[in-house]
Amino acid sequence: MITPDKELPPELYAVARKGGTEMPFTGKYVNNHEQGMFRCAVCGTELFSSDTKFESGTGWPSFTEPANLQNIELRHDTSDGMNRTEVICKNCGAHLGHVFDDGPKEKGGKRYCINSVCLELQKKDQ
Numbered sequence: 001m002i003t004p005d006k007e008l009p010p011e012l013y014a015v016a017r018k019g020g021t022e023m024p025f026t027g028k029y030v031n032n033h034e035q036g037m038f039r040c041a042v043c044g045t046e047l048f049s050s051d052t053k054f055e056s057g058t059g060w061p062s063f064t065e066p067a068n069l070q071n072i073e074l075r076h077d078t079s080d081g082m083n084r085t086e087v088i089c090k091n092c093g094a095h096l097g098h099v100f101d102d103g104p105k106e107k108g109g110k111r112y113c114i115n116s117v118c119l120e121l122q123k124k125d126q
């Protein structure tokens with residue numbers, strides 16, 4: 001179920017609907033190492049597995065690949081004068097973050113840099 005915009009917390013609305021970015025090292029999942037599935041905070045779609053999370057040192061949760069490519073949309077983003085690829089939840093259109101090509105080479109070389117506020121961890125034992 002997609003949470004209506006007016007019911008979203010302001011910090012989530014600012015990122016998911018306005019394309020904002022949370023301050024580095026402030027997100028609740030930056031240093032989280034619990035096992036489970038990270039779901040979209042707006043609609044609950046499965047986005048990233050903790051198995052693909054790695055320490056990037058950037059201040060945002062980083063993943064080498066999405067749990068299911070069908071659940072995300074990649075869009076060319078030239079805002080802020082930069083040339084980036086935006087990562088979007090396919091189900092609800094929420095802006096999640098960006099994907100870069102400087103991830104761990106042995107895992108495919110991708111770094112999905114995702115805002116904590118857009119994620120909700122469903123722990124493995126729940």
Ligand SMILES: [Zn+2]
Nearest residue numbers: 040043089092
């Ligand atoms: Zn979503």
